[in-house]
Amino acid sequence: MGRFSKMHGLGNDFVVIDARVDAVEMTNARARAIADRHAGIGCDQLILIGNAPDADVSMQIFNADGSEVEACGNATRCVPLFVGRDVTIRTKAGLLDAKAVDGGASVDMGAPRFDWDAIPLAYPMDTLTMGASWEDLPAPAAVNVGNPHVIFFVDDLDGVNFDHLGPLIEHDPLFPARVNVNFAQVVGDDHIRLVVWERGAGLTRACGTGACATAVAAIRRKLVAGPVTVSLPGGDLVIDWTPGGTIRMTGPATHVFDGEADWDRF
Template sequence: MIPFRKMHGLGNDFVVLDGRAAALPVTPARAAAVADRHFGIGCDQFIVMEPPPAGSDVFMRILNPDGSEAGACGNATRCIASLVAEERGADRVVVRTIAGELPVERLPGGLWRADMGPARLGWRDVPLAREVDTLHVPLALGPVSDAAACSMGNPHATFFVDDLDASDVATIGPKLEHDPVFPDRANIGFAQVLAPDHIRVVIWERGAGMTLACGSGACATIVNAVRRGLTARRATVSMPGGDLTMEWREADGHVLMTGPVATAFSGMLDLESYAA
């Protein structure tokens, strides 16, 4: 039996296992089974804490509910940083993922600020299947068109819409996720700008579907909104699960994300009872 925690950031929820002391029998199939909300514990992402490489405090491996591996997850980054910070009595932690190092610091009021690194704006960086202006990707389906794309460790495309409530994200999102222009699939965001410092967004996550919040999606939203001249570099990004404070720092192009973390419950998991 393996201890686990069920954590979340704004309802974007995770099953967290600690594999730092010894390797765990995690496979994509087992992660997908545990993530199932009917037959497993249920989560948006399955997270394994692993021994850190030099310069980091912990390595965070991220598996989606379909078993695929993700490069970044902003809400999980804050959750994992909070665990390590509490262990060490520290206010700053560096989380490493396959996409790079993410420094996280504790702020007053139970908030955590993660430096999600620079936005990657080149078409190869997203990546896209061909050379395209990432500020205006010729992508359209039904009522939406003209996406802005970037990478935050994961590929993202953002559509800016006049009425978010009229956008059928659950129908359009999965089709656009698999559009041939995205060789690695993509997270699809639907954003409505409410004010120069306030954006409302819903994200269809690659490999996960509809989620209550998406940290890397919020990062992509502020970046693409600023690139389009729609908002300031600092804004509140509102998602179904709550708000994140976002900033696309002009000095170095890094995206800063501030929000809460929470532990819902903990327990013991018989991981080997799931087919590998």
């Protein structure tokens, strides 16, 4: 039997498995089975915590569809709560620093990247105001914050057809690694409303990397000044970034319950 914790960050929920002592073989099919909300445990992402030679822990992230991804901001905030102390975390996106704060965590998410081939895009393009769009959406921005994001700033967030546009854009050939799709509305000098269609997971209650990417894009376009409050369906995150620096994300993390499961059954 293996132990796990169910956790969430603003309703973006995770099955967190500790593989530091007892290794857990995680395949795409097994991650997908565990994440299944009807036949498995159920989660948006499965998080595997392991050992790292250059950090306190390592973190592997699997989406609900079984695909492994580079970064997850909401999951990163859960790690110091899961481990019980401030930690450095080795991820595919790089080395992250997570510190516990009252009710959650503050995470240095590293520096954003803007080059077209770092997003990645299929061909060269300005990533601040892209020469591409879909249907009646305005020209978006693109930012890589450890994983790829495209951001649309709209006048009326409530009028967007997320279920139609999200998968259409996620799977567009312009994005060879697929993409997280952010629909944002600026509602104040330091306040953004955001809904995210997450690559491999669909609409989520919250997306920490999406909040980071959106705040960065809005600051680059001079639509807001940091620190920025990003309001997602699940709640608020505070994102602070100065051009040339790293991104600091602060927000809640919640431990729901602990459990045991036989991973060989999945």
